[in-house]
Amino acid sequence: xxxxxxxxxxxxxxxxxxxxxxxxxxxxxxxxxxxxxxxxxxxxxxxxxxxxxxxxxxxxxxxxxxxxxxxxxxxxxxxxxxxxxxxxxxxxxxxxxxxxxxxxxxxxxxxxxxxxxxxxxxxxxxxxxxxxxxxxxxxxxxxxxxxxxxxxxxxxxxxxxxxxxxxxxxxxxxxxxxxxxxxxxxxxxxxxxxxxxxxxxxxxxxxxxxxxxxxxxxxxxxxxxxxxxxxxxxxxxxxxxxxxxxxxxxxxxxxxxxxxxxxxxxxxxxxxxxxxxxxxxxxxxxxxxxxxxxxxxxxxxxxxxxxxxxxxxxxxxxxxxxxxxxxxxxxxxxxxxxxxxxxxxxxxxxxxxxxxxxxxxxxxxxxxxxxxxxxxxxxxxxxxxxxxxxxxxxxxxxxxxxxxxxxxxxxxxxxxxxxxxxxxxxxxxxxxxxxxxxxxxxxxxxxxxxxxxxxxxxxxxxxxxxxxxxxxxxxxxxxxxxxxxxxxxxxxxxxxxxxxxxxxxxxxxxxxxxxxxxxxxxxxxxxxxxxxxxxxxxxxxxxxxxxxxxxxxxxxxxxxxxxxxxxxxxxxxxxxxxxxxxxxxxxxxxxx
Amino acid sequence: xxxxxxxxxxxxxxxxxxxxxxxxxxxxxxxxxxxxxxxxxxxxxxxxxxxxxxxxxxxxxxxxxxxxxxxxxxxxxxxxxxxxxxxxxxxxxxxxxxxxxxxxxxxxxxxxxxxxxxxxxxxxxxxxxxxxxxxxxxxxxxxxxxxxxxxxxxxxxxxxxxxxxxxxxxxxxxxxxxxxxxxxxxxxxxxx
Numbered sequence: 001x002x003x004x005x006x007x008x009x010x011x012x013x014x015x016x017x018x019x020x021x022x023x024x025x026x027x028x029x030x031x032x033x034x035x036x037x038x039x040x041x042x043x044x045x046x047x048x049x050x051x052x053x054x055x056x057x058x059x060x061x062x063x064x065x066x067x068x069x070x071x072x073x074x075x076x077x078x079x080x081x082x083x084x085x086x087x088x089x090x091x092x093x094x095x096x097x098x099x100x101x102x103x104x105x106x107x108x109x110x111x112x113x114x115x116x117x118x119x120x121x122x123x124x125x126x127x128x129x130x131x132x133x134x135x136x137x138x139x140x141x142x143x144x145x146x147x148x149x150x151x152x153x154x155x156x157x158x159x160x161x162x163x164x165x166x167x168x169x170x171x172x173x174x175x176x177x178x179x180x181x182x183x184x185x186x187x188x189x190x191x192x193x194x195x196x197x198x199x200x201x202x203x204x205x206x207x208x209x210x211x212x213x214x215x216x217x218x219x220x221x222x223x224x225x226x227x228x229x230x231x232x233x234x235x236x237x238x239x240x241x242x243x244x245x246x247x248x249x250x251x252x253x254x255x256x257x258x259x260x261x262x263x264x265x266x267x268x269x270x271x272x273x274x275x276x277x278x279x280x281x282x283x284x285x286x287x288x289x290x291x292x293x294x295x296x297x298x299x300x301x302x303x304x305x306x307x308x309x310x311x312x313x314x315x316x317x318x319x320x321x322x323x324x325x326x327x328x329x330x331x332x333x334x335x336x337x338x339x340x341x342x343x344x345x346x347x348x349x350x351x352x353x354x355x356x357x358x359x360x361x362x363x364x365x366x367x368x369x370x371x372x373x374x375x376x377x378x379x380x381x382x383x384x385x386x387x388x389x390x391x392x393x394x395x396x397x398x399x400x401x402x403x404x405x406x407x408x409x410x411x412x413x414x415x416x417x418x419x420x421x422x423x424x425x426x427x428x429x430x431x432x433x434x435x436x437x438x439x440x441x442x443x444x445x446x447x448x449x450x451x452x453x454x455x456x457x458x459x460x461x462x463x464x465x466x467x468x469x470x471x472x473x474x475x476x477x478x479x480x481x482x483x484x485x486x487x488x489x490x491x492x493x494x495x496x497x498x499x500x501x502x503x504x505x506x507x508x509x510x511x512x513x514x515x516x517x518x519x520x521x522x523x524x525x526x527x528x529x530x531x532x533x534x535x536x537x538x539x540x541x542x543x544x545x546x547x548x549x550x551x552x553x554x555x556x557x558x559x560x561x562x563x564x565x566x567x568x569x570x571x572x573x574x575x576x577x578x579x580x581x582x583x584x585x586x587x588x589x590x591x592x
Numbered sequence: 593x594x595x596x597x598x599x600x601x602x603x604x605x606x607x608x609x610x611x612x613x614x615x616x617x618x619x620x621x622x623x624x625x626x627x628x629x630x631x632x633x634x635x636x637x638x639x640x641x642x643x644x645x646x647x648x649x650x651x652x653x654x655x656x657x658x659x660x661x662x663x664x665x666x667x668x669x670x671x672x673x674x675x676x677x678x679x680x681x682x683x684x685x686x687x688x689x690x691x692x693x694x695x696x697x698x699x700x701x702x703x704x705x706x707x708x709x710x711x712x713x714x715x716x717x718x719x720x721x722x723x724x725x726x727x728x729x730x731x732x733x734x735x736x737x738x739x740x741x742x743x744x745x746x747x748x749x750x751x752x753x754x755x756x757x758x759x760x761x762x763x764x765x766x767x768x769x770x771x772x773x774x775x776x777x778x779x780x781x782x783x784x
Binding site for chain 2: 336377558
C-alpha cells in the first residue's frame with residue numbers, strides 16, 4: 001500500500017517494520033513527530049525521557065537486553081547524549097540500536113546549525129542519510145540490520161527538509177523471527193573499564209574499515225552515470241537539488257556518509273572529467289575526498305552556512321558555466337516593504353506577564369530554550385542570554401560571581417518546567433551548593449510547549465497518555481536545599497512584581513514557580529478559558545499601555561494621525577486579564 | 593528544467609489550516625497517479641508566524657521545495673502572506689488569495705500600517721489574480737470554517753485532475769461529520 005508520509009512518519013513506520021521493541025526520545029524540532037507517530041504501532045514501548053542522554057541510555061539498556069531500540073533527538077540533543085554515545089561505539093550492541101539525529105540547516109527552529117555528520121566520524125559509528133520519505137523508511141530498516149551485523153550503533157541523519165517533507169512511501173510487513181530479548185552477561189564487551197576498552201578499540205577501527213568496504217558495493221551508495229564531463233558526489237536532500245537543477249550530470253549518491261566508500265569514489269572520479277561535491281553545511285565529504293588525493297570542487301562554489309536550495313545550486317553551477325542561468329536568477333519580486341510576521345506568545349500565555357515584569361524591574365535575564373525564549377522579542381524585550389537547554393541556571397550563577405553586589409540583585413534565570421528537568425536541575429544544585437545570590441524562575445506551564453505540547457515528568461502523563469506520577473517542582477527545589485521557594489499566579493501582576501522583586505533582592509538562592517498552564521493544553525481540567533475582556537470605547541484614552549504586553553488579541557485601531565483606541569478580538573482573547581491590570585482608566589473590563 | 597512538474601505554494605499564517613489543505617491537495621494528486629512531494633517548516637511558525645507549504649507533483653519529483661521563480665500556482669490564505677512569497681512564482685503564474693487580513697505584531701501595536709493596496713499590487717504583476725471571499729462563501733456552504741475548502745475548489749479549476757480524486761481525498765482527510773459541508777464548499781470554489 002502507498003501512503004504520503006513525512007520523513008518522521010516514515011522513520012516511525014520503518015522502526016515498526018524493523019521490529020523495534022523500545023523507542024525513547026526527548027522532543028526537539030524537527031525530530032519530535034517520530035515518537036508521536038510511533039505510538040500508533042503495536043508492540044513498541046515508546047516514551048519521552050527527561051533528556052537525550054537518558055533517552056540514549058534507555059535505548060542502550062534495551063539493546064543490551066536483546067531488543068531493537070530507536071532513539072531520536074534533534075541535532076543539539078546529540079551533544080547531550082554524546083557521553084554514552086562515544087562509549088556505546090566501543091561496546092557495540094546486542095539488539096540493533098539506531099540513533100536518529102534530526103539536523104536543522106538554516107536554523108528554522110534551533111540555536112545553531114551544527115553538522116552532525118561530524119559526530120559519526122568522531123564517535124566512529126556508521127551514518128546513513130536518506131533523501132526522501134521512502135528512503136527514511138528503507139534506511140531505518142537497513143540501519144537495524146547493519147547495527148546487528150557490524151555490532152555497532154547506527155546513526156540516521158535527517159535534516160528539516162527530509163524530516164518534515166512528505167513523499168510517497170510503499171508500506172511493507174514487519175520482519176519476523178527476531179530473537180526474544182533476555183538477559184545475557186558479557187562483561188568483557190559491556191563493562192568499559194580501561195582493560196576491556198583497550199581490547200574494543202582495535203575492534204571498532206577494524207569495524208570502520210569493514211563498513212567502508214561494505215559501502216563500496218552497497219546498493220544505497222548509487223553510481224548514476226550520465227554525462228561523463230561532470231560528476232557530482234552528494235547525499236540526502238541536496239541530491240534532490242542536484243537532480244532538479246542538473247538532470248544530465250553523473251552522480252554518486254551516498255546513502256552512507258560515514259565511513260565513505262573510498263574505492264567507489266575513486267571509480268566514480270575516474271569515470272568523470274570534473275568532480276564536484278554538493279553538500280549542506282560543512283565540507284565533510286569534500287575534505288575526505290581531497291585527503292584521498294583527488295581533485296574536487298565543493299565549498300569554493302557552495303555556501304558553508306544555511307541550507308541549500310535548487311536556486312543556490314543553480315547559481316553555483318551557473319557561475320562556472322555548467323548550467324544556464326534562468327529567471328530564477330532575477331531579483332526577488334516583493335512589491336513593497338511588508339511588515340514581518342515573527343512568531344509570538346499566544347493570547348493568554350502565562351509567560352507574558354512575567355517578562356513584562358522582568359522588563360519593568362530591569363532584570364538581567366539569563367534565558368533558556370522554549371516558547372519563553374520569545375520573551376526576547378519586543379515589546380517584552382526581557383531576555384539577555386540564551387545558549388542551550390538548561391544553561392539559564394548555571395549562567396545566572398556564573399554572572400553573579402563576577403559582577404558587583406548591587407548588580408547581582410538584577411540577575412534572574414528563567415527556565416521552563418521541561419527544560420528545568422532536562423538539564424536545569426544540575427544548575428540549581430550549583431546555585432545551592434555554592435550559595436549563588438541569583439534568582440531562578442521556573443515557568444511551569446505543565447507541558448513541553450514549543451515543540452508542540454509533549455508530556456514530561458512534571459505534566460503527570462506519559463507519551464502514551466497514561467496518568468503517572470507528577471514531579472512536584474516546589475518539593476524538588478526544597479529537597480535540593482533552596483530555602484526560599486515561592487509559587488505565584490503569573491496573571492496577577494501585583495503579586496508577580498512584588499515576589500520577583502523581593503527574591504531578586506535576597507542575596508541567597510531562591511526559586512519562584514509560576515503555576516498557570518499553557519493555553520494550548522487540550523487535556524481536560526488543565527487550561528480553562530477565563531471570562532473574555534473588552535475595551536470600553538468611551539473610556540479608552542488611547543494611551544497604549546495595554547499594547548506593552550504584545551498580546552496578539554489586542555489591536556490598535558488608529559482614528560486619525562497618531563491617535564487611536566485599543567480593541568480586543570473576542571475570538572483570540574482567552575480571558576487572562578493581564579491587560580486589564582495595565583489600564584489606568586478602567587477601560588478594559590470583563591464581557592458581561 | 594523539469595517542465596513536467598507542477599509547483600504549488602500554499603501560504604498564510606500559522607493556525608489557518610494550511611497544512612491540512614496541502615495534505616488534501618497532495619493526497620488528491622497521488623490518487624490521480626502522480627509522484628508528489630511536499631515541504632513545509634513546523635516549529636516556530638506555529639506561533640502565529642508566516643507559513644509556506646510547497647506541493648510539487650508530476651511524473652517524477654526531485655526537490656521537495658519549489659525552485660525560486662518556478663511557482664505555477666500560489667494559493668494564499670491571507671493577503672499580506674500572499675504577497676510575501678510572490679518571489680517564488682514564475683512570470684505568468686496564477687495567484688488565488690483569500691480576501692482576509694490578519695494583522696502582524698507591528699500592525700497590532702500601531703507601529704506599522706497594514707498595506708492597503710495589496711490586491712492591486714498583486715494584479716499589476718499577475719493579471720489573472722483571483723481574490724476570493726472564502727469566509728462568505730463558506731458561510732453560504734454552511735460553515736465559515738470551511739473557507740480553506742472553498743479556496744481549494746478555486747485552485748482545483750487550474751489543475752487537470754478529475755473531480756472524483758478530489759472528493760476521494762476529502763473523504764480520507766476530512767472528519768465524516770464535516771464532509772458534506774466541505775464537499776459543498778469545494779464545489780462553490782470550483783464554480784467561481
